[in-house]
Amino acid sequence: MKVTIVGAGAVGATTADNLIRRNVAEELVLLDIKEGVAEGKAQDLAQSAALLGFESKILGVTNDYAATANSTVAVITSGIPRKPGMTREELIGTNAAIVKSVAENLLKYSPDIIFVVVSNPMDTMTYLALKATGVPRNRIIGMGGTLDSARFKYQLSLKLNASPADLNALVIGGHGDTTMIPLIKHATWNSVPVSQLLTEEEQAEIVQKTMVGGATLTALIGTSAWYAPGASSAAVVESIVRNQNKLFTASVYLNGEFGESDINLGVPVLINKHGWEKIIPLKLSTSEQEAFHKSAAAVRAMNQVLTEINAI
Numbered sequence: 001m002k003v004t005i006v007g008a009g010a011v012g013a014t015t016a017d018n019l020i021r022r023n024v025a026e027e028l029v030l031l032d033i034k035e036g037v038a039e040g041k042a043q044d045l046a047q048s049a050a051l052l053g054f055e056s057k058i059l060g061v062t063n064d065y066a067a068t069a070n071s072t073v074a075v076i077t078s079g080i081p082r083k084p085g086m087t088r089e090e091l092i093g094t095n096a097a098i099v100k101s102v103a104e105n106l107l108k109y110s111p112d113i114i115f116v117v118v119s120n121p122m123d124t125m126t127y128l129a130l131k132a133t134g135v136p137r138n139r140i141i142g143m144g145g146t147l148d149s150a151r152f153k154y155q156l157s158l159k160l161n162a163s164p165a166d167l168n169a170l171v172i173g174g175h176g177d178t179t180m181i182p183l184i185k186h187a188t189w190n191s192v193p194v195s196q197l198l199t200e201e202e203q204a205e206i207v208q209k210t211m212v213g214g215a216t217l218t219a220l221i222g223t224s225a226w227y228a229p230g231a232s233s234a235a236v237v238e239s240i241v242r243n244q245n246k247l248f249t250a251s252v253y254l255n256g257e258f259g260e261s262d263i264n265l266g267v268p269v270l271i272n273k274h275g276w277e278k279i280i281p282l283k284l285s286t287s288e289q290e291a292f293h294k295s296a297a298a299v300r301a302m303n304q305v306l307t308e309i310n311a312i
């Protein structure tokens with residue numbers, strides 16, 4: 001199978017690195033708008049084959065969409081990242097035009113393609129990709145909740161001194177500093193509810209640190225993160241390519257599910273060769289449902305900006 005990554009920057013290249021190490025794609029195409037960048041990163045990655053023992057064929061191209069033809073999946077990581085002190089939402093003015101043209105170009109050469117949208121503000125960029133391409137909703141997956149849930153498990157693991165792999169924890173809602181909803185009352189340590197092991201103060205601290213996980217790293221690094229984002233994007237792609245039926249939180253178009261419509265927002269979904277196949281129902285408490293509607297209102301306000309800037 002062929003996988004394309006558009007945007008051979010930090011997240012795109014790290015996604016590629018994760019995919020080739022696990023031989024997920026027979027063919028991997030890296031595409032970037034900056035002359036030579038994708039070609040160079042593709043060569044650099046390919047030169048690790050002798051050491052890592054993978055067979056994926058890697059091609060780097062500058063803006064040549066014909067090279068992406070017949071891809072099964074495309075990961076969209078093109079666009080600018082935020083700088084310290086910024087929100088993801090501030091990126092919309094630059095990234096909307098990029099994501100729209102990238103999604104349209106990819107569809108021309110791969111009519112059955114499944115999109116994994118990473119560029120920020122991710123929920124709005126996923127909604128834009130859906131509106132711009134008109135493909136069935138199951139073929140557009142926004143990657144954010146997978147990463148946020150991994151960060152949630154990281155914070156829980158520190159407090160519980162647990163292996164992150166033993167933790168089950170989901171973040172739903174928007175992929176924003178104030179819109180994400182780490183579901184701490186549903187989180188378990190190998191089936192033991194973490195709420196039985198942590199004080200209310202400890203739980204609140206974990207939730208807060210999870211929500212600002214991206215901003216914390218941006219402040220430390222000077223630009224946004226790429227290792228866990230790359231690993232998360234690759235995990236979603238792998239579940240599609242290998243038809244793994246993994247359950248991830250992803251930003252998908254809601255048609256009444258969780259009480260919301262005409263919006264892309266993070267909910268638990270089953271991911272396989274169809275893209276996201278179904279939304280997994282989850283009974284939310286009154287306060288969790290309220291938080292979900294509040295998150296939806298904030299994301300909807302960002303989606304409205306797309307109309308104001310004539311992106312849709």
Ligand SMILES: NC(=O)c1ccc[n+]([C@@H]2O[C@H](COP(=O)([O-])OP(=O)(O)OC[C@H]3O[C@@H](n4cnc5c(N)ncnc54)[C@H](O)[C@@H]3O)[C@@H](O)[C@H]2O)c1
Nearest residue numbers: 007009010011032033078079080081118119120143144229
């Ligand atoms: N959803 C998430 O969980 C998540 C996680 C991390 C980063 N992000 C977002 O992903 C995006 C990329 O982050 P990064 O750190 O890799 O940035 P980066 O600057 O390292 O890479 C972005 C790449 O996109 C390329 N690009 C720009 N316009 C393009 C176009 N029209 N066509 C093709 N390529 C184009 C640039 O040349 C650059 O190489 C940012 O918007 C960031 O906010 C999202």
Ligand SMILES: O=C(O)C[C@H](O)C(=O)O
Nearest residue numbers: 082088120214215224225
């Ligand atoms: O924080 C960011 O701006 C990038 C990304 O959305 C992240 O969560 O790491």
